[in-house]
Structures are given as structure tokens and as C-alpha cells.
Amino acid sequence: MDTILKFTSHHQGKDRVFRATQFACALSTYLLRTNTDRTKLLSTLKTLEANLNAGRKVFRLGNTINSIQAAKRSLQLSDRVLCLCLTAAHVNRALYFFCDNVLWAKSVGLIRDTNKVSWSTGASRCFLLTLIGSLARDIYVVLQLMVQRARDGHFRQKMIRHLNESPQVAEVIVPHLDAFLFLLLESLKSHPAVVLDTVKNFCDLFSPLDKLGIYPSNSGVVSLCGLVSSVIGIITYVNPSLSIKP
Structure with missing residues (x-):
């Protein structure tokens, strides 16, 4: 109970719960879209989704500054690759939140002379670049x-035993693939934080790719991927040991 109270007392925790609920509503709406007997439920789900989206925009009002501070910290990293990937991700995240704030101000009437479509497209582009930077970091960490x-002597012996037990046909058809997959799985087995972050960022890709028309998907796929990403976000927030660092 203490963990739940601590989780919901922070705005990041609330935002992640709202995000998961928002995508759950969107996914439910997609699944029930052809059910004529659930018209009232569909209307309720759409209203709830819209309200959650509006509420999340309020939670994100200060995130631009947080992202800028995160970018400054990432510049201090000694690893140049991590420095580049994370700084690029944080800078683009800051730009994304800025665009999101402008869209929120437009929606509540604080700003009038604003092209909503252009700012929305800009936000999607920044979000996509953020995810590319984050995924580049994930791939670098995995490598x-x-x-x-691979440098571990005990592991090399384990791999040799595994390859000796593999069918000869597979080795001929796909040379070295079995060894690569075995090395990959064994490397990630003891690093769940890397796996979760990679899956989360990959799932998040579908939303900006769809909005920008780069890889169109239906709302069901986007909602499902968003829900998976949101659940992972909640898990890593509740259990910081599962959050990738830096």
C-alpha cells in the first residue's frame, strides 16, 4: 500500500497511470467499434480518453525544463556514444514537450493565431527523433x-557446447545466426532493464510513424503498443532497478 501511495503522489506516476488508461480506452474503443449495442459505452470511452489526454498535457507543462536539465547532465558522460545519443534524445524531448505545451495553450484558448496541424506535426517529429536517439542508446548498450x-571464457565454452548440440542443417542454411542469437539472449538475460527499455521505445515508435504517415497503422495497433509501453513505464517507475541507466 505504501508503494501505491508513493507512486500516485508523484505527477510522473499519475501521468503514467493516465497514459495507460488512455491507451486502454483507445484500444477498447477500437475493439468495440463494430458493436452497435455498445454505442453508449463507446461514447463514454471516447470522452474518458479525451479527458485523460487533456489532463496529461497539464502534467507535462514543466517537462521541457526537466528535459533540458537531463540534456545538460548527459553532456557530462565520459562515453561519447552515450553522450551523443542521450543528449540528442533529451533535446528532442524538450522540443516535443514545448510543442505539446503550445498545443495545450491553443486548446484552452491562451493562444489563437497558431497552426495546430503544423505544431502537431512538429511534436510528432520531435517525438520520433527522441525515440531514435533512445533506441540508438539501447542498441549500443546491447552491443x-x-x-x-563474448570475452568471458566460461561463456565461450557454454556457446561451443550449445553449437555442438545444434542441428547441422541450421548451421549450413544460416551461418553464425544461431551463435549470434544465443549470445544476444544470454547477454540480455541478466539485464532486464535494457530489454524493457528497448521494448518500450520500439512500441512507442508506432505512434509518430503513423501520425507522420511514414508507417501507417490502424488505431488498434497504435493503442496496443501504447498500452504495452505505458505498462512498462509503470513497472520501471515502481521498481527503479528495472529502469535503464544512464
Whole structure:
């Protein structure tokens, strides 16, 4: 109970719960869209989704500054690759939140002479670039883990035993693929934080790709991926040990 109270007392925790609920509503709406007997329920779900989206925009009002501070911290990293990936991700995240704030101000009437479509497109582009930077970091970390694992003498012996047990046909058809997959899985097995972050960022990709028309998807796919990403976000927030660092 203390964990739940602590979780909901922070605005980030509330935002993640709202996000998960928002995507759950969107997914339910998609699944029930052809059910004529659930018209009232569909209307309720759409209203709830819209209200949750509006509420989340309020929670995100100060996130631009937080992202700028995060970008400053990432500049201090000694690893140049991590520095580049994370700084780019944080800067684009700051720009995304700025666009999001402008859209919120437009929706409540604080700003009038604003092209909503242009700002929405800009927000999607910044979000996409943020995810690309984050995924680049994830891939870099995975490669580092694989290199470290491959240098381990005990692991090399384990891999040799595994390859000796593999069918000869598979080795001929797909050379080295079995060894690569074995190394990848063994490297990630003891690093769930990397796996969760990679899955989360990959799932988030579908939303900006769809909005920008780069890879169109239906609302069901976007909602499902958003829900998976949101659940992972809640898990990593409740259990910080599952959150990737830096």
C-alpha cells in the first residue's frame, strides 16, 4: 500500500497511470467499434480518453525544463556514444514537450493565431527523433553487453557446447545466426532493464510513424503498443532497478 501511495503522489506516476488508461480506452474503443449495442459505452470511452489526454498535457507543462536539465547532465558522460545519443534524445524531448505545451495553450484558448496541424506535426517529429536517439542508446548498450559476454571464457565454452548440440542443417542454411542469437539472449538475460527499455521505445515508435504517415497503422495497433509501453513505464517507475541507466 505504501508503494501505491508513493507512486500516485508523484505527477510522473499519475501521468503514467493516465497514459495507460488512455491507451486502454483507445484500444477498447477500437475493439468495440463494430458493436452497435455498445454505442453508449463507446461514447463514454471516447470522452474518458479525451479527458485523460487533456489532463496529461497539464502534467507535462514543466517537462521541457526537466528535459533540458537531463540534456545538460548527459553532456557530462565520459562515453561519447552515450553522450551523443542521450543528449540528442533529451533535446528532442524538450522540443516535443514545448510543442505539446503550445498545443495545450491553443486548446484552452491562451493562444489563437497558431497552426495546430503544423505544431502537431512538429511534436510528432520531435517525438520520433527522441525515440531514435533512445533506441540508438539501447542498441549500443546491447552491443556492449554482447562484447563483454563474448570475452568471458566460461561463456565461450557454454556457446561451443550449445553449437555442438545444434542441428547441422541450421548451421549450413544460416551461418553464425544461431551463435549470434544465443549470445544476444544470454547477454540480455541478466539485464532486464535494457530489454524493457528497448521494448518500450520500439512500441512507442508506432505512434509518430503513423501520425507522420511514414508507417501507417490502424488505431488498434497504435493503442496496443501504447498500452504495452505505458505498462512498462509503470513497472520501471515502481521498481527503479528495472529502469535503464544512464
